[in-house]
Amino acid sequence: MLDDQLEPVASRVTMGDGVYLQLRNALITGRFDPGQALTISALASSFRTSHMPVREALRRLAAENALEVASNGSAKVPQVSVERLDDIYRARTVLEGLAAELAAAHVDKGGLAALEAIVAEHEATYASGNVYDMLLKNRDFHFAIYRASGSEVLVQLIDTLWLRHGPYMRMLSSEISPRPGSGLQEPLSQHHRAIVEALRKRDGAAARDAMVADIGATQGLLRQLCMAVESSR
Known part of the structure; x- marks a missing residue:
């Protein structure tokens, strides 16, 4: 499901910034369902990166209240109300x-x-x-x-x-x-x-x-x- 939405990160940006920007754009345009879980492993596989840049991107997005991050580092799109x-x-x-x-x-x-x-x-x-x-x-x-x-x-x-x-x-x-x-x-x-x-x-x-x-x-x-x-x- 993620593979048709995310692309390998281009070399002209840092790996962490590239992951963050793509995830941010996907979130802002409604590419993920409310309550959808975003695991580090699945995202790293889609981006073809290690876990580190994905983990950092999720932290940045959580700081912007765009995601809810669990203690194990996985993230979830907020539910609607x-x-x-x-x-x-x-x-x-x-x-x-x-x-x-x-x-x-x-x-x-x-x-x-x-x-x-x-x-x-x-x-x-x-x-x-x-x-x-x-x-x-x-x-x-x-x-x-x-x-x-x-x-x-x-x-x-x-x-x-x-x-x-x-x-x-x-x-x-x-x-x-x-x-x-x-x-x-x-x-x-x-x-x-x-x-x-x-x-x-x-x-x-x-x-x-x-x-x-x-x-x-x-x-x-x-x-x-x-x-x-x-x-x-």
Whole structure:
């Protein structure tokens, strides 16, 4: 299961950093199931490394609250819950809304054109049925805006929240995958276009409100999925 998600580490980065970055990206894009165990031996085999760089990567990810590490060094993806979801989204709403508001004062024509291109690519990937590419384009869209805010601190904090949001991304991809053409992507597209339009008008308040609406729409869907999971435990 892991072999089709992870690749041998390139020589241009240190072994430890390569393992960490690949695992981090896999977590942030929802490649692992909530509660899934990640053993050092299995990961080392997938990465074709010794145990040491894997163990260090797991420790780093645990320090970012992306994983739960047991005393034997093995790790587990956190379980999902409505309480944890709401906690993450409370922080996301504040930080990402502020980043969008700040971006309205800084984004230029080139940045707006890039955002429009990402929106189009995002819609095209969903139409093609490639859910993971769609979610990656969604992340590209959001972080292009957050980087345009000019706040390095905000970008770092938001990135950490998205990492902790990984198990919920897995739930989202599992919900969308069996239902191509269902229209589930329409609210996302509408919110994205509203954000771009607010940025074009340099209306910081409207950009913040559109971003908060976008985040809230996803939270609403995930709350339903979390409640279903909790009721089945």
